[in-house]
Amino acid sequence: MHKGKGMKFVGDSRISAERISNVPKDYSEYPGRTEAFWPNFLLKEWLAGSVFLAGFLCLTLAHPSPLEGMADPTDAGYIPLPDWYFLFLYELLKYDFASGPYILFGIIIIPGLAFGGLLLAPFLDKGPGRRPHQRPVAVGMMLLALTSTIWLTYESAAGVDWEQRAEANKPVHPSEQADIDKDSDGYAIFENNCMSCHGEDLQGGAAGPPLTGIDHSAEEIKDIAQNGIGSMPPDQFSGSDEELDQLAEFIMSVNEDE
Structure with a gap:
């Protein structure tokens, strides 16, 4: 700036001169890829939840859970079992590589690796696609976890006579x-x-x-x-x-x- 010559302004090249609207675009600008949350998406979620709930209630009525008697702290022969959603971990501890001298593998290392892998799955597979074949790492890890959980739960439940167990542990007057x-x-x-x-x-x-x-x-x-x-x-x-x-x-x- 020189005296008598006026003043000039030098702008920052990192700031765009074009103003961008902060209002998100309407979903209609992306036909076939998005849909309205209400009522389209919410209705699909409600229908899926209703089908699952109806199936779960039918399963509960067809095969009611055998309940045992109240816990007796003086019964030294009672062998407790975890709830059904932890049976897969209970079954895991029956294998040689996860029990005895290797018990830390069964209770800390193997479950930690499994759950840690599921947490890292979105970061290991950053593909933009949503179809299963476009996300091989995330889909593969999820299928492995789901298959292992279902199989271990089935093996654990199949080895217990639940009716006999409930009969043996029912309250005695x-x-x-x-x-x-x-x-x-x-x-x-x-x-x-x-x-x-x-x-x-x-x-x-x-x-x-x-x-x-x-x-x-x-x-x-x-x-x-x-x-x-x-x-x-x-x-x-x-x-x-x-x-x-x-x-x-x-x-x-x-x-x-x-």
Whole structure:
């Protein structure tokens, strides 16, 4: 600027001289690619949700969930199971590579990698297309996660007799409980050998049937305790022959009192 020559303004080249409207364009300018949120898109979402809800209600009515009794903190033989939406993680912990000395893989590393991969899927596959074949990484990871979850959940649920479990853990009315002498020597032997599977009051648990209401002789009870029966493996009793006789007499006396 020189005196008497006026003043000149130098603009910033990074700022466009053209004014751009901040109002978004109308969806009608993109025919076939967008639609109105109301009522088109919202109606589709409502119809999809209604079909899913109707199917879920029909499944619930056809196969009601077997409910167990109230939790008994004194039952050392009870084996809890997670809710159905965590059964796939419960099943994962049964495999050798995710249990025992590798338990950290089952509870932290493998689930962490799986959920972390799903979180990173949108960043790993940045394709502009919305069709499955245009998003191979994201679609592949989602299909793998969905297939694994469904398979592990099915395997876990198929290995449990839910009706028998509910029957074994249903509440027992005090009038239906057997009269058990918990101060006897026989009960002490039962506590050391059988309680973890058959329950504190011989009412059974998730790992073993009830020992009340049975029709076995003392010899048969001793044979089962030593050699097992059905899903019960052998060599579950550890004690002397005298203690085995006391155990059989104790179980017999409980069934005679009923």
